[in-house]
Each structure stands twice: as C-alpha cells, then as structure tokens.
Amino acid sequence: MDILQQTIEQITQPDQISMRAMQHRLNQLTKPLGSLGELEHMAVRLAGIQGKPDPKLERKAVVVMCGDHGVTEEGVSAYPSAVTGLMMGNFVRGGAAINVLSRQFGAEVCVVDVGSRLDPTPEGIVNRKVRGGTNNMAKGPAMSGAETLEAIQTGIKTAHELADQGIAVMALGEMGIGNTTPSSAMSAVFTGRSVSELTGTGTGLEQAALNAKIAVIEKAIRINKPDPADPLDVIAKVGGLEIAALVGVILGAAARKVAVVIDGVITGAAALAAFRLEPRCKAYMFASHLSVEPAHRILLEELGLRPLLHLGMRLGEGTGAALAFPLMEAALKLTDEMATFADLGLPSPAPEPEA
Numbered sequence: 001m002d003i004l005q006q007t008i009e010q011i012t013q014p015d016q017i018s019m020r021a022m023q024h025r026l027n028q029l030t031k032p033l034g035s036l037g038e039l040e041h042m043a044v045r046l047a048g049i050q051g052k053p054d055p056k057l058e059r060k061a062v063v064v065m066c067g068d069h070g071v072t073e074e075g076v077s078a079y080p081s082a083v084t085g086l087m088m089g090n091f092v093r094g095g096a097a098i099n100v101l102s103r104q105f106g107a108e109v110c111v112v113d114v115g116s117r118l119d120p121t122p123e124g125i126v127n128r129k130v131r132g133g134t135n136n137m138a139k140g141p142a143m144s145g146a147e148t149l150e151a152i153q154t155g156i157k158t159a160h161e162l163a164d165q166g167i168a169v170m171a172l173g174e175m176g177i178g179n180t181t182p183s184s185a186m187s188a189v190f191t192g193r194s195v196s197e198l199t200g201t202g203t204g205l206e207q208a209a210l211n212a213k214i215a216v217i218e219k220a221i222r223i224n225k226p227d228p229a230d231p232l233d234v235i236a237k238v239g240g241l242e243i244a245a246l247v248g249v250i251l252g253a254a255a256r257k258v259a260v261v262i263d264g265v266i267t268g269a270a271a272l273a274a275f276r277l278e279p280r281c282k283a284y285m286f287a288s289h290l291s292v293e294p295a296h297r298i299l300l301e302e303l304g305l306r307p308l309l310h311l312g313m314r315l316g317e318g319t320g321a322a323l324a325f326p327l328m329e330a331a332l333k334l335t336d337e338m339a340t341f342a343d344l345g346l347p348s349p350a351p352e353p354e355a
C-alpha cells in the first residue's frame with residue numbers, strides 16, 4: 001500500500017471523551033456559559049485532537065513549502081519568478097515576515113524546497129526537490145501523477161518528522177511566485193464556481209493583468225480537463241508542487257493527531273484537496289484569517305471553517321496562520337488558570353457530563 005493510502009487510513013475522529021471533559025471544565029469556569037466564544041471551541045477541539053482533557057501547545061512550527069510555477073511565463077504575477085528563490089534566502093536569514101512572527105510567538109520555521117527553481121537549495125532549507133518548478137498549466141498538465149504523489153509524500157514525511165520532534169501544532173505556509181493562479185484553478189474545479197468570481201490580484205495585478213490571469217486559468221482548465229471527483233488529478237493538472245506537499249502535511253498531521261492551521265488562499269486550496277481525499281482530516285484543521293483573495297472565503301465555506309481573524313492580509317508564507325498561535329495559547333491558558341464557581345463556593349451552573 002502506498003504512503004498516501006496508509007496515511008489516509010490512519011486518520012481517525014478526534015476523541016469525544018476528551019472534548020466532553022474540556023467542555024465540562026469550560027462550563028465550570030467563572031464566566032457566563034459559552035462567553036469565550038471561538039476560544040472555547042478551540043480548546044474543545046484541541047482536547048479532541050490531542051486525546052487529552054488538558055491539551056498543550058509546547059512546541060509550534062510553521063511549515064513553509066516552496067515551489068515555482070511554469071505558468072508565470074503567462075504574466076500571472078506582479079513579481080518575477082526569481083523572487084521565490086530570493087525569499088527562500090530571506091527565510092534562512094530570518095528577514096521575512098514569517099520569521100518575525102515566528103520569533104514573536106516562539107515557533108520554529110521549517111522551510112522545505114519541494115519544487116523551486118533555485119539551484120542549489122540553500123543551506124538551512126530542507127532539500128526535497130521533486131523538480132525545479134512545474135510546467136505551464138496553460139499549455140498542459142502542471143505535473144505528472146508520479147510527481148504529484150512524490151510531492152504529497154514529501155509533505156507527509158515532513159509532518160511525521162515534526163510530530164516526532166514534539167510539534168503540537170503546525171501552521172501551513174508557502175512561497176511560490178504565481179501560486180495564487182493554481183489555487184484559483186483548483187478552487188474553481190473543486191467548487192464548480194466561475195474563475196472570474198474566485199480569482200484575485202495576488203501580489204497586486206492591475207485590472208487588465210487580472211483579466212488576463214482569469215483567461216489563463218480558464219484556458220488551463222479547458223485544455224487539461226481535470227476531474228473534480230479526483231483530487232490527485234486536479235492537483236497534478238492545475239496545482240503545484242508546494243500545494244501538493246501542503247496536502248501531504250495536512251494528511252500527515254491528521255494521521256499523527258496534530259492540529260494544522262490554514263493560512264490564506266494557497267493553503268486553503270491544499271486544505272480543500274486534502275478534505276476531498278479524506279474528509280476526516282477536517283477535524284484537525286483550524287482557519288486562521290480571511291485573505292483578501294476571493295477564493296479563500298469560498299474555500300473556507302466549502303470546508304465549513306470559520307476564520308478567527310479579518311485583517312485584510314494577502315501575504316502567505318504562513319503569516320496569518322502564525323497569528324492563530326497566541327489565540328490558541330490564550331484559549332488553553334484560560335482553561336488552565338481561571339477559577340471555577342466551586343472555588344468561589346458557588347454551585348456549578350452546568351450539568352455533569354454524561355458518563
């Protein structure tokens with residue numbers, strides 16, 4: 001059996017008993033029932049994911065998957081393809097936005113080269129290059145089926161390595177100039193919505209260039225005919241290497257009972273692909289923020305996930321996802337440190353959980 005199938009079969013439902021225990025604890029705390037809103041849902045979900053009534057987030061990581069895109073030759077990004085490699089150097093030196101946020105929140109940054117054009121892969125970046133960039137999807141499939149599987153396996157392997165190191169939550173990030181194009185294409189194929197409704201300006205295209213980007217995506221879907229019912233076919237034909245690797249990270253993390261935080265539209269497209277491969281992985285996903293890219297809202301709706309933050313961000317790298325770390329930590333700290341009604345000598349306002 002291949003690694004992908006094995007991983008999918010390892011994904012189970014979160015632990016209901018731990019979730020009930022956490023909900024019971026929340027109900028005893030000195031606050032009106034349910035008044036901590038999403039923070040309460042997060043605490044309950046983390047208990048279920050970790051299978052413990054007192055979940056912990058001692059170690060956190062941001063996984064930044066990097067890949068280049070052949071479709072950039074169609075002028076779909078406001079920036080040249082070489083910026084992918086330049087930013088990879090920036091990640092190593094600690095100067096990118098994601099480095100700053102990770103330092104602030106005490107998270108590790110794991111940068112993986114799955115498919116950049118940069119050669120050699122700089123020291124400090126995990127070299128798991130499947131190939132140096134995809135083919136131009138406006139002319140044919142972005143990748144072969146074998147390359148897609150290899151990139152997904154890279155993500156699974158990365159998730160296992162991080163889980164082995166004791167990482168309790170993985171924020172998903174990516175770097176790949178042009179990658180809002182495959183993300184919109186995948187979103188259109190998976191949801192059946194129109195490309196024009198889903199596609200945004202990415203790094204900042206002008207209106208004429210946005211119209212051209214929409215036409216390129218429509219052409220890629222027309223000529224490749226990805227099968228909406230076959231997520232691997234969709235990723236191969238109109239996806240990307242780093243997007244495939246992110247699908248692997250999500251499935252691998254879910255198999256290891258580790259929470260994953262979705263970032264913007266690119267990680268969102270990977271999340272919907274992972275969900276279509278195995279719906280049970282959704283129980284391990286958290287949505288961090290709502291990106292400016294129009295497809296992101298549709299992707300999160302399709303997944304049934306509510307974003308925690310609305311900051312008008314459109315950066316990627318895992319920056320929105322990292323911002324969820326302090327909120328998750330706040331949720332758990334509240335459940336650990338708040339007094340209960342019993343501490344005040346008052347009766348509990350909530351019924352005991354069922355045995």
Ligand SMILES: Cc1cc2ncn([C@H]3O[C@H](COP(=O)(O)O)[C@@H](O)[C@H]3O)c2cc1C
Pocket residue numbers: 076077078079083087174175176177178179180181201202203204315316317
């Ligand atoms: C300097 C710079 C840093 C970035 N960090 C993330 N992205 C983001 O922008 C790219 C996607 O947008 P598009 O599809 O329009 O190219 C991805 O690399 C994404 O991570 C960046 C883009 C730039 C220019």
Ligand SMILES: O=C(O)c1cccnc1
Pocket residue numbers: 180202203263264265266291292293296313314315316317
């Ligand atoms: O939604 C995102 O994360 C995003 C949007 C534009 C460009 N890069 C990333």
